[in-house]
Amino acid sequence: MKLPKIRELIEAIKALIQGPYTSKFPKEPHVAHPNFRGQPKFNDQKCVGCLACEAVCPVYAIAHKDEIDENGKAKRTMIHYTDTCIFCGECEAACIANHEGIKLSNDWDLAFFDRKESYETIEKELQLCEICKAPIACKDHLKWISERIGELEYSSPTLYLSGLNNMGVIDENMMTALKDFGRSDRVKMLCARCRRETTLTTK
Numbered sequence: 001m002k003l004p005k006i007r008e009l010i011e012a013i014k015a016l017i018q019g020p021y022t023s024k025f026p027k028e029p030h031v032a033h034p035n036f037r038g039q040p041k042f043n044d045q046k047c048v049g050c051l052a053c054e055a056v057c058p059v060y061a062i063a064h065k066d067e068i069d070e071n072g073k074a075k076r077t078m079i080h081y082t083d084t085c086i087f088c089g090e091c092e093a094a095c096i097a098n099h100e101g102i103k104l105s106n107d108w109d110l111a112f113f114d115r116k117e118s119y120e121t122i123e124k125e126l127q128l129c130e131i132c133k134a135p136i137a138c139k140d141h142l143k144w145i146s147e148r149i150g151e152l153e154y155s156s157p158t159l160y161l162s163g164l165n166n167m168g169v170i171d172e173n174m175m176t177a178l179k180d181f182g183r184s185d186r187v188k189m190l191c192a193r194c195r196r197e198t199t200l201t202t203k
């Protein structure tokens, strides 16, 4: 007969005294270890909608959708697909918002009955180009850039108009009025293509 090793005997005695290592899930909720790498969660207060996490995700578990409603309001929906994610943490490592826009959680109970429940979303407001209406970036992302480059933001009408609008110094009506002046096409929030075209135009 093969005798148990000392280590196995110690473990068996410990289990008798302390109880089993396994939890009684699903009868009782299971609390994961603090270092457990569970599904990442977006933080809509911290995320600026820059798409860096989408670019680095190795399995395409992050995607986005840009939409404009009938009133001209535009939003970016950030989507995380739980059933595709491999919990590698690359998104958190690449997040420009101090790694807090998306973070691994210790949420491990990911079972679902309906595949439609297998993703999570947050929404961010988008800034559109005033000429062609293409998305430039999320408004929070423009603010994030302005905060980092300081006074250099005044070299870009898109950034300083966005900053003045955020501060409440100008509003949508004043921005509309700016459009009536002759050279005002350059003093607008523009996408890269329209910025280039208005800069090069001889009109």
Ligand code: SF4
Pocket: 040, 056, 057, 058, 059, 060, 061, 062, 080, 084, 085, 086, 087, 088, 089, 090, 091, 092
């Ligand atoms: S943890 Fe990895 S796989 Fe999951 S969303 Fe982030 S980058 Fe993609």
Ligand code: SF4
Pocket: 042, 046, 047, 048, 049, 050, 051, 052, 053, 054, 078, 091, 094, 095, 096, 097, 100, 101, 102
């Ligand atoms: S701020 Fe972070 S979480 Fe938000 S889109 Fe950028 S990288 Fe992703």
